[in-house]
Amino acid sequence: MNNDKQLKNWLNNFNLNHPLVIAGPCSAETEEQVLTIAHQLKDTDTSVMRAGIWKPRTRPGNFEGVGAIGLEWLKRAKEETGLKIATEVANKTHVELALKADVDVLWIGARSTVSPFIVQEIADALKGTDKIVLVKNPVNPDLALWLGAVERFYTADIKNLGVIHRGFSTYEKIKYRNNPEWQIAVDLQSRFPDLPLIVDPSHIAGDRNLVFDICQTALDLNYDGLMVETHHTPDKAWSDAAQQITPAFLDQMTVDLKIRNREG
Ligand code: PEP
Ligand code: MN
Numbered sequence: 001m002n003n004d005k006q007l008k009n010w011l012n013n014f015n016l017n018h019p020l021v022i023a024g025p026c027s028a029e030t031e032e033q034v035l036t037i038a039h040q041l042k043d044t045d046t047s048v049m050r051a052g053i054w055k056p057r058t059r060p061g062n063f064e065g066v067g068a069i070g071l072e073w074l075k076r077a078k079e080e081t082g083l084k085i086a087t088e089v090a091n092k093t094h095v096e097l098a099l100k101a102d103v104d105v106l107w108i109g110a111r112s113t114v115s116p117f118i119v120q121e122i123a124d125a126l127k128g129t130d131k132i133v134l135v136k137n138p139v140n141p142d143l144a145l146w147l148g149a150v151e152r153f154y155t156a157d158i159k160n161l162g163v164i165h166r167g168f169s170t171y172e173k174i175k176y177r178n179n180p181e182w183q184i185a186v187d188l189q190s191r192f193p194d195l196p197l198i199v200d201p202s203h204i205a206g207d208r209n210l211v212f213d214i215c216q217t218a219l220d221l222n223y224d225g226l227m228v229e230t231h232h233t234p235d236k237a238w239s240d241a242a243q244q245i246t247p248a249f250l251d252q253m254t255v256d257l258k259i260r261n262r263e264g
Pocket of ligand 1: 026027052056108109110111136166203
């Protein structure tokens with residue numbers, strides 16, 4: 001498997017002296033909401049704005065995303081703030097629309113990583129792209145599925161690849177929405193040491209009060225970045241309200257987090 005030193009290049013291109021920060025709402029809701037959040041994030045350490053437009057809800061009957069119109073809102077957020085933009089893609093059509101809208105970062109959700117058919121379809125649609133592609137861990141604690149997805153993207157010649165650790169579901173009631181099982185991400189990192197590793201504290205936590213400590217643990221483990229759900233009025237969010245923080249909270253959090261000295 002190709003595992004050369006080039007792999008962290010895309011991260012180095014951001015030229016940061018701190019971990020990469022990806023922030024933004026769980027879901028794009030309205031154009032006004034996307035632009036309000038983008039402008040509030042502009043003056044933080046955030047480099048990339050995230051927003052889901054096709055939402056993979058576990059049960060039907062919940063808000064399932066605004067769809068392709070959200071790409072227009074993200075494009076406008078990028079034009080107005082200079083932030084790069086990121087969204088989740090879960091099939092070939094999503095990939096085609098996101099590439100057409102010049103989305104900078106495409107991520108594969110936890111419910112897609114479990115399916116080799118879906119992963120392969122997305123990898124084929126992205127073949128050879130220079131976009132940044134981030135692969136979330138599968139919902140279940142299965143390292144092989146996560147590795148398999150990464151391998152499918154390498155095989156499709158996706159060079160600007162990274163992984164997102166968002167925790168693993170359990171039937172047991174625990175303090176977290178998704179059990180971090182840090183060892184699984186550490187094992188993945190040991191096999192692909194040059195693959196940027198980003199924590200998603202929001203989906204691990206399920207509760208905004210736990211977000212800071214999860215970020216600190218990840219940074220202590222030398223993670224390369226954070227993807228944090230951030231909303232201007234978190235309690236009114238249309239999805240994942242309990243875990244979202246405000247841009248102001250995010251800004252303070254990046255000051256308070258003890259960030260280790262990083263090489264290069
Ligand atoms: C999300 O990022 O909003 C999301 C749906 O995440 P996950 O795939 O980790 O559940
Ligand atoms: Mn979410």
